[in-house]
Amino acid sequence: MIVVSGSTRVGWLDSLRGVAILLVVVLHAGEALRVAVGPTPGLDQVNLFLEPFRMPVLMFLSGFLLPQSLAKSGRTYFAGKVSMVAWPYVLWSVILLAASGDFGPEGIAQIFYLSPTYLWYLWFILVFYAVAYPLRRVPPLVPAGVGLLLSFLLPDGGRPETLAFLAAFFFFGAWCAGHAQLVERFIGRPWVLALAAASAVTVGALNVAGREVLYRGEFAWGVVGALGVVCWVFPRLGTHRATAVLEFVGRYSLVFYVAHLGPIMLTLALADALGIAGTWLVPVLLVVGVGVPLGLAWVYSTREHASVNLLFELPALKRRPLEAARSTSRRSRA
Numbered sequence: 607m608i609v610v611s612g613s614t615r616v617g618w619l620d621s622l623r624g625v626a627i628l629l630v631v632v633l634h635a636g637e638a639l640r641v642a643v644g645p646t647p648g649l650d651q652v653n654l655f656l657e658p659f660r661m662p663v664l665m666f667l668s669g670f671l672l673p674q675s676l677a678k679s680g681r682t683y684f685a686g687k688v689s690m691v692a693w694p695y696v697l698w699s700v701i702l703l704a705a706s707g708d709f710g711p712e713g714i715a716q717i718f719y720l721s722p723t724y725l726w727y728l729w730f731i732l733v734f735y736a737v738a739y740p741l742r743r744v745p746p747l748v749p750a751g752v753g754l755l756l757s758f759l760l761p762d763g764g765r766p767e768t769l770a771f772l773a774a775f776f777f778f779g780a781w782c783a784g785h786a787q788l789v790e791r792f793i794g795r796p797w798v799l800a801l802a803a804a805s806a807v808t809v810g811a812l813n814v815a816g817r818e819v820l821y822r823g824e825f826a827w828g829v830v831g832a833l834g835v836v837c838w839v840f841p842r843l844g845t846h847r848a849t850a851v852l853e854f855v856g857r858y859s860l861v862f863y864v865a866h867l868g869p870i871m872l873t874l875a876l877a878d879a880l881g882i883a884g885t886w887l888v889p890v891l892l893v894v895g896v897g898v899p900l901g902l903a904w905v906y907s908t909r910e911h912a913s914v915n916l917l918f919e920l921p922a923l924k925r926r927p928l929e930a931a932r933s934t935s936r937r938s939r940a
Contacts, residue, residue: 618840619667620856621849626663627859628896629656631866634724635891638867642874646885655810658819659832661727662775664859666833668731669746669779675735676742687735690860693920695728698864705868720765724867728860730769734776746784750777757823771821775829782837793834802838805831858903861918865902869894 633656636649675683695717702723703713716722721729741749753773760767782789792798809828812819819825843849855862873894877883905914915921 617845617849617853618843619670620853621843622836622840622856623664623667623859624852624855626660626667627855627862629660630863631870631895631899632892633657633660634867635870635888635895638870638874639885639887639891642878643883643885643887646888649888651814654814658809658813658821658825659806659829661772661821662829663833663836664727665730665734665772665776666779666782668734669776670783672735672738672746672776672780673783676738680739683739687732689920690918691728691732691735694860694864694918695725695732697917699723699725702868725864726765727863730772731776733769734773737773738777738780746777746781748777750774750781753777754823754826757821757826762818762822768821771823771826774823774826775833778830789837793838799834799838802831802834806835854903854907855900858899858906861903861906862896862899864918865899866895869898 632649633653636646636653639646640650675686678686699717699721700709700714702725703709703717706723708722713722737749751774753770753776756770757767757774760770793802805828809819809825809831812825812828819828870891873891874883874887877887877890902914902917905911906918909915912921
């Protein structure tokens with residue numbers, strides 16, 4: 607059931623990415639509300655339970671598609687990453703800094719070496735893509751193992767430790783893509799699936815109980831367990847309306863990631879100004895946090911509005927390798 611076709615997108619991968627990015631929206635809605643009005647029973651516990659898994663799953667999924675990206679020429683590979691990752695990262699980082707009032711030389715400089723906003727995931731991805739190309743002939747388990755080892759050695763709770771830990775899952779995803787049938791047979795064994803589920807539940811429960819497990823190498827087994835469960839479940843969900851919606855969200859996860867927090871914060875600020883802010887806002891924040899990016903994603907998916915397209919990709923750069931290839935082909939026929 608874990609199949610990678612010639613297409614750059616596989617349904618279950620998009621569905622899983624869609625769920626993961628929606629859980630990021632839930633997380634940020636809960637965090638914003640907790641800062642504004644205090645704890646939200648139930649929602650806070652759910653977010654804590656899922657916290658160890660959200661970003662590693664997204665990194666794993668990005669890594670899973672890495673072999674397809676590396677099959678392209680170097681020029682096409684890097685042009686695509688600059689157009690589809692670096693450009694929206696820089697653009698939306700500038701937008702967020704301007705909106706927060708931190709639009710100064712120091713803040714702008716930090717975009718390139720620190721990622722001062724919640725878009726750090728994109729910054730990490732850029733680092734991993736940059737490292738992956740020169741290591742394309744190295745078995746992915748090697749950088750995955752190095753990343754995991756470094757996460758043990760680096761200071762706890764720091765950006766370098768997080769980077770190393772997530773790098774391990776990015777390259778682990780690339781390895782799983784190259785050994786999909788082996789992974790499928792392994793996680794299809796009932797005892798493996800049961801052990802994987804127990805590992806994930808244990809780590810999630812430890813996080814709820816206050817144990818420091820987030821991005822810690824010694825608890826990577828729980829994240830691997832969660833990956834085993836979701837990689838067994840999602841290919842078996844089939845194709846229907848619900849999975850189609852999740853696939854759409856997953857295909858345009860970048861839009862949801864960069865554009866969800868603004869509507870949440872604006873809605874919360876308006877409610878606070880009116881004196882009506884409270885925990886009852888949870889569904890409202892989720893509606894705007896999902897609804898606004900959903901509308902943007904739909905417009906973007908039509909590719910009919912250049913101004914919207916430019917928010918999420920740099921089309922001119924993305925086309926250059928294709929145009930170069932066509933030019934080379936024409937010359938070879940002449």
